[in-house]
Amino acid sequence: MTAPLHETHPSGPGRRLPDTQQGMRRRNLARVMHTVSAEGPLSRAAVASRIGLTRAAVSTLVDELIRSGLLEELGPERPGRVGRPGSALAVSGHGPAGIGAEIGVDHLAVCAVDLRGIVRARAVRHGTNRGRSPQPVLVELTGLVRQVVAEAEREGLWPAGLAVAVPGLVARDARTVVRAPNLDWHDVDLGPLLPPELPLTVDNEANFGSLAELWLGDDTPRDFLHVSAEIGIGGAVVVDGRLLRGTRGFAGELGHVPVRPEGPQCACGGRGCLEQYAGEEAVLRAAGLSPGEDRVALLAELAAQGDQDVRLALRGAGTALGIALTGAVNLLDPQAVVLGGALAALAPWLRPSLERELARRTAGPACAVTVSRLGPEGPLLGAAHSVVRAVLDDPAAVAGRN
Amino acid sequence: MTAPLHETHPSGPGRRLPDTQQGMRRRNLARVMHTVSAEGPLSRAAVASRIGLTRAAVSTLVDELIRSGLLEELGPERPGRVGRPGSALAVSGHGPAGIGAEIGVDHLAVCAVDLRGIVRARAVRHGTNRGRSPQPVLVELTGLVRQVVAEAEREGLWPAGLAVAVPGLVARDARTVVRAPNLDWHDVDLGPLLPPELPLTVDNEANFGSLAELWLGDDTPRDFLHVSAEIGIGGAVVVDGRLLRGTRGFAGELGHVPVRPEGPQCACGGRGCLEQYAGEEAVLRAAGLSPGEDRVALLAELAAQGDQDVRLALRGAGTALGIALTGAVNLLDPQAVVLGGALAALAPWLRPSLERELARRTAGPACAVTVSRLGPEGPLLGAAHSVVRAVLDDPAAVAGRN
């Protein structure tokens, strides 16, 4: 029940259960949950054959999960084959819920997702947070969280944890925002300013976006590079279904990969960083537009209308992305590059030049470049789902909690 | 589409044992082996307290490992403290041995390493393999392997497997050399041409070099970027103590990261790749030297003598490495960059410009740049140790084999 907090990052199956009989049992409970969650309603016998345990063993595991309210018995399956029909098991829609929150530059959003992955409640507040101090923003966010939790509870759910996506770098303690340039926040510990009754995880929005892609994407492979742009350019590396975090938790900072080493000076101290060519500000300048709110939609609109300046600007950004990604692809040999966040909406005009550059510079069949289906919803959904995944990864940890 | 891409690579603790009581037992056997191997002679009680099992449980595990010939009882410890002294346990020096082999451009080498990590036999043959066809090279290598195995057996060891390091890309099956430009080999399956009685693993020399660094390095962290250069430039990424292999097994190809996107044409199809600035050929040209054998030693000698052309050439290579590594460091946030292989000998003249470039372009404290102690021995030792690690990772698998 008391989870080892500083062992690994709370999200992701990082924490390893001990090699004892209890640990084995917990891992097997998790395997049952994952199997039922991934492959829809299943009988005990079907689960048993999938995970390689006997029907008897699965029966006791399932009993425990039903008693904990994590699984539900749907009743006898429609028999199409010979033999006694099984009793269908499904993940419960009335158990724990993951609460996801997003602190965007121009909005706050919160949602609740049940174990089935369905969004059961949401709340949004529009309005810029640029330059506001953390305190009032988090008070406001707490209000939205309580609102969403109340609505989820009316539906028979109980909150298992809160995950917050922020537009900035987060320390490996998963609570402290080290640097969020567009909010102008530095070294803020969000812990004391959010509801104390919920286990908290804070992470970069690009990280949560990539996890959403991994968990909810249509055909997302287990090894990919996720690139998203909101104001800066965020990247995330997923290897073998796990998010790569780096020593300090800063991995994935694609925005400051050098594209032209003698290029324009960047705020980071370097020269010719990707952000100087494909960042929002740079693209707007190249397109002859002024900064402001919701410029991404404007860019997409103008490009769709055939505006040559905008198209040229986006083509240039795509080329720069292609150069930066060539390095990343050579280094990591991923199965795909996924364009997410604001890049998803601009993909039609970015992708051709990006892919050309990538194909020209990498040997063999170029790495696939795909576009996220989730787009700007990614970080919020990824956050909420990270809590759900934590429950699936160790059902015994939450079993007694409600 | 069932993708076996992430199943397991024969080397490394990739394969996961099943969550059954037998699997648990095997994992605990492995934990005992690792503990004794890492922390020198230990009593049963010391092992028990380290891995969190009871003395009784460790006793039965140790009994089994001694019966299998993997552990040895050294006898009573010298008592310095109160209480009955323990009986020291050590990894056996007469059990399985890992056979490592290296196919270099200018030599062949084979060695045998026991469970204690000591090299117990070696054999080398000098002479170029450039352009020779695989068949005669592997016949020759097989001869050296048999010679080393015979010597190891005379010392009471038995060969647990063979790992071969090659200067080229290896498919994820760990047997097929996809492309080795400096040997001019393409799509060669080494399996049929090597001793059939030994379990075989083939891998890139840079990969084995980085594993050697991880396992044998003085203070090597669990997250680092390994850069080595023999003829081309090889890189390897180690994350959380595991080698990152990529979808096709080609991860770590630092040589073709773009440094100056409009730079000179490269054989890979791109322009301005790192290899165009820091590859052996490029450095020799910049230093005004002609290609040939053992040019690295010549470069080091001339640089040490103060040759300005050579120093300038190496400084330029360091700058290019710094630019390429900036991208990699931003993407992966490693704890260190390790210069290995031929770069180790040239580090004094490469490092200043490399570090300057890295510090200038990355925010916060720059990533540490260290030099490998193993240098050109890395790949061979890494190969042999990979076999040893496989035994430590699953002692039960080899228990009955001798």
Added chain:
DNA sequence: CTAATTTGTTAATCGCCATGACGAAATAGT
């Protein structure tokens, strides 16, 4: 209507580790 097949449960058993007690072998204190 019977035979065959599949499901889920139950009772018996096995494997693995934990617990607690014990003798053995050292030190510390008198």
Added chain:
DNA sequence: ACTATTTCGTCATGGCGATTAACAAATTAG
């Protein structure tokens, strides 16, 4: 020197978790 204390390794016992084998229930095939 002798006893108390501490620690080590082992043994017998028990608990927990999965396997095995047997069985009743519910369906299809003939």
